[in-house]
Each structure stands twice: as C-alpha cells, then as structure tokens.
C-alpha cells in the first residue's frame with residue numbers, strides 16, 4: 001500500500017487564510033467538533049508525544065461522533081447531499097482505521113506522514129462539504 005492510499009495529498013492553504021480559519025463554518029455545533037478535531041491532530045503532530053496508539057484511538061472515536069452528528073443534522077433536515085457527504089466521512093474513517101493498523105504493525109513513519117497531512121485534507125472537507133452543510137442548516141442556501 002502506498003502513502004497516497006492513506007490520505008489525499010495536502011494542498012497549500014488559500015492565501016491569507018490559515019488552516020484554522022478554513023475549518024470554521026459558522027455553525028456552532030459543527031465548529032465545536034472542528035476545534036476538537038484540530039486539537040487531536042495537534043497532539044498527533046506534537047514531536048513530544050509518543051503514544052500514537054492512544055491518540056489515533058481518540059481521533060477514531062472523535063471522528064465517529066463527528067460524522068454521526070453531521071449526518072444526524074443532514075437526515076433531520078432532509079439535506080440532499082447526505083450520501084455524498086457521508087461517503088467522504090467513510091473515506092476518512094477507513095483511512096484512520098488503516099493507519100491504526102500501520103501503527104499496530106510498528107510503522108511509525110506512516111503514522112507521522114498521515115498526521116502531517118491530515119489537517120490539510122480536513123480543511124478541504126470543512127471548507128467544502130461542511131461549509132455547504134452549515135449554510136444549509138443556517139438557512140442561507142438551499143441544497144440543490
């Protein structure tokens with residue numbers, strides 16, 4: 001399995017916007033989850049931290065709750081793009097499960113690469129799928 005199969009390649013943040021700015025969507029329940037996600041990814045990228053197993057488990061548990069919360073809003077409000085958005089969540093959850101397997105096999109380097117790329121991937125998801133959902137939930141846009 002290649003590195004690319006774990007997580008998509010990172011992209012540079014849009015000019016002027018930090019990754020932190022890009023993950024906030026203006027809908028508090030989702031923004032609270034995004035700040036929590038950012039915190040876990042920060043710990044995973046802290047060179048002083050060694051227990052990746054514990055932090056990957058925290059990431060996995062967080063992401064299950066994160067996805068269930070957003071998908072609950074979508075189902076409750078009849079959001080038209082639930083299927084597409086859920087597939088993106090499933091893709092990330094599968095990537096997390098794979099990288100936990102790598103950790104269990106002693107492949108620390110793969111875990112470090114995954115952790116280093118994760119926030120850039122998440123910023124793309126947050127600024128597209130989650131931002132669109134937040135706008136819908138706030139009544140600013142109608143899902144086509």
Ligand SMILES: [Fe+2]
Nearest residue numbers: 030066070130
């Ligand atoms: Fe999200």
Ligand SMILES: [Fe+2]
Nearest residue numbers: 070125129130
């Ligand atoms: Fe999402």
